Amino acid sequence: MTKKQKASGQTTGIRTTHSKELRLQIGIHSVQEEVSNVVFEISGWLNTHCVEENTVGELELVMAEVLNNVVEHAYLYAEDGEIDILVRLRNDRLRATITDKGRKFDGPPPLKVMDVENMAFEELPEGGFGWNLIRTLMDKIEFEHKNHKNKLTLTRNLTGKVAA
Amino acid sequence: MEIETKVVDGITVAKLCDTRLDAAQAVRFKEGLREISEGGANHIVLDMTDIAFMDSSGLGAVVTVMKQMGRDKTLELASLTVAVAKVFTLTRMDKVFAIYATVDDALSKGMKAAG
Numbered sequence: 001m002t003k004k005q006k007a008s009g010q011t012t013g014i015r016t017t018h019s020k021e022l023r024l025q026i027g028i029h030s031v032q033e034e035v036s037n038v039v040f041e042i043s044g045w046l047n048t049h050c051v052e053e054n055t056v057g058e059l060e061l062v063m064a065e066v067l068n069n070v071v072e073h074a075y076l077y078a079e080d081g082e083i084d085i086l087v088r089l090r091n092d093r094l095r096a097t098i099t100d101k102g103r104k105f106d107g108p109p110p111l112k113v114m115d116v117e118n119m120a121f122e123e124l125p126e127g128g129f130g131w132n133l134i135r136t137l138m139d140k141i142e143f144e145h146k147n148h149k150n151k152l153t154l155t156r157n158l159t160g161k162v163a164a
Numbered sequence: 165m166e167i168e169t170k171v172v173d174g175i176t177v178a179k180l181c182d183t184r185l186d187a188a189q190a191v192r193f194k195e196g197l198r199e200i201s202e203g204g205a206n207h208i209v210l211d212m213t214d215i216a217f218m219d220s221s222g223l224g225a226v227v228t229v230m231k232q233m234g235r236d237k238t239l240e241l242a243s244l245t246v247a248v249a250k251v252f253t254l255t256r257m258d259k260v261f262a263i264y265a266t267v268d269d270a271l272s273k274g275m276k277a278a279g
Contacts, residue, residue, distance in 0.1 A: 129220035
């Protein structure tokens with residue numbers, strides 16, 4: 001089975017009628033190309049459901065940052081790690097839950113001041129932007145480590161209409 | 165990652181022929197740019213027209229390339245899509261790079277040192 005089939009084979013787009021909540025559930029392996037494909041797929045799904053275009057772009061970025069972190073820090077680039085993604089979309093908010101079974105995560109780091117304008121050329125950061133972006137673009141961040149799993153839930157409040 | 169280059173008045177325009185500059189592409193991007201820089205390009209304008217998505221790994225790769233080129237060479241950016249420009253703004257890296265609306269702008273207004 002190819003990577004693509006694996007990813008799409010586990011995709012569901014079930015609408016839960018009682019709460020008018022749309023769900024997208026996808027499982028991937030800890031491979032950068034799979035992250036690339038899945039965030040593209042998620043942004044397509046959000047577009048389909050009429051989430052505002054700029055918001056979709058921001059959410060795609062947040063998902064990429066979170067999943068890249070899991071690949072790098074939870075699974076240390078081992079390509080057989082499992083990552084479960086659940087996106088729940090309602091009229092007024094989006095919640096994304098990312099679960100992995102990799103190394104224990106200490107929890108989201110605080111916002112860090114990066115005074116890049118006053119840095120020497122040689123000191124300019126080549127990384128470490130991820131959590132600042134996630135914190136800036138999301139409204140709520142929850143984390144728990146339970147049963148050897150890292151579970152991160154990110155919430156973004158939405159104002160626009162979501163068409164089911 | 166495929167990168168098309170052309171030289172205009174001593175300035176190398178490097179067009180990224182891909183829609184994504186993300187973690188999966190970062191290494192190939194850095195290798196491609198290093199080749200161009202080591203091939204003798206001292207002033208590079210990166211044409212980002214086609215890049216619809218960039219994550220912080222992609223941004224980090226652009227910083228790496230600039231640092232590897234050193235202070236005496238220049239790397240400037242042109243034609244950023246809305247999503248890409250946002251990553252630069254949110255990280256304040258838009259204050260670090262020279263960013264132009266179009267490649268033509270970069271060639272005419274910027275890169276004066278090259279002439």
